[in-house]
Amino acid sequence: EVQLVESGGGLVQAGGSLRLSCSASGFIFDDYAIGWFRQAPGKEREGVSAISNSDGSTVYKDSVKGRFTISSDNAKNTVYLQMNSLKAEDTAVYYCVAAPSPWIIAGLREDGLQYWGQGTQVTVSS
Numbered sequence: 001e002v003q004l005v006e007s008g009g010g011l012v013q014a015g016g017s018l019r020l021s022c023s024a025s026g027f028i029f030d031d032y033a034i035g036w037f038r039q040a041p042g043k044e045r046e047g048v049s050a051i052s053n054s055d056g057s058t059v060y061k062d063s064v065k066g067r068f069t070i071s072s073d074n075a076k077n078t079v080y081l082q083m084n085s086l087k088a089e090d091t092a093v094y095y096c097v098a099a100p101s102p103w104i105i106a107g108l109r110e111d112g113l114q115y116w117g118q119g120t121q122v123t124v125s126s
Contacts, residue, residue, distance in 0.1 A: 002026035002115050004034075004096040009120030012086055018122060020081040022096035027115070029053055033104040034072065034079040038092035038122075047108025048094070051079060054101040059108055064090075088126040093119040 008020040022034060035050025049060045049070040058070055069082045083090065096117035103112045 004098060004115055004117035006094065006096045006117045006120040009094060009122045011123045011125065014086060014088055014124055014126045016086050016124070017082070017084045018086065020083065020094055020120060022079045022117060024077045024079070024098060027098070029077045030074060031101060032098045033101045035097050035108065036070070036081050036094055037097055037110070038094045040092040045110070049081060050104050050108060052101045052104045057104060059104055061108060083122070086124045088124050090122060091124045092122060094122050095119045
């Protein structure tokens with residue numbers, strides 16, 4: 001059974017930090033790209049960042065570049081999203097997603113994603 005289990009969400013003040021974790025199981029971790037999408041109330045879902053576990057390549061949404069860092073621990077089958085300098089507009093439900101590694105080449109898009117987690121709430125108070 002495939003599972004993507006997110007953790008680390010919560011309430012933080014603007015300017016603060018959070019680290020999200022996504023623990024994956026049920027598929028060959030090294031063959032997949034793992035990423036994060038988010039959806040704020042009343043807004044469309046958008047891609048935030050992703051990392052290929054095959055070659056370590058990463059991609060970021062422009063508005064989070066320099067503030068968010070994605071990393072992967074292949075030994076633990078876990079991907080992390082370190083979020084610094086958080087802003088109120090980062091408030092959203094964050095979903096862990098997975099797709100075969102070549103998916104990452106075309107950037108952050110929902111087309112091609114195979115697996116989704118249940119989501120974790122991130123709330124940034126201003």
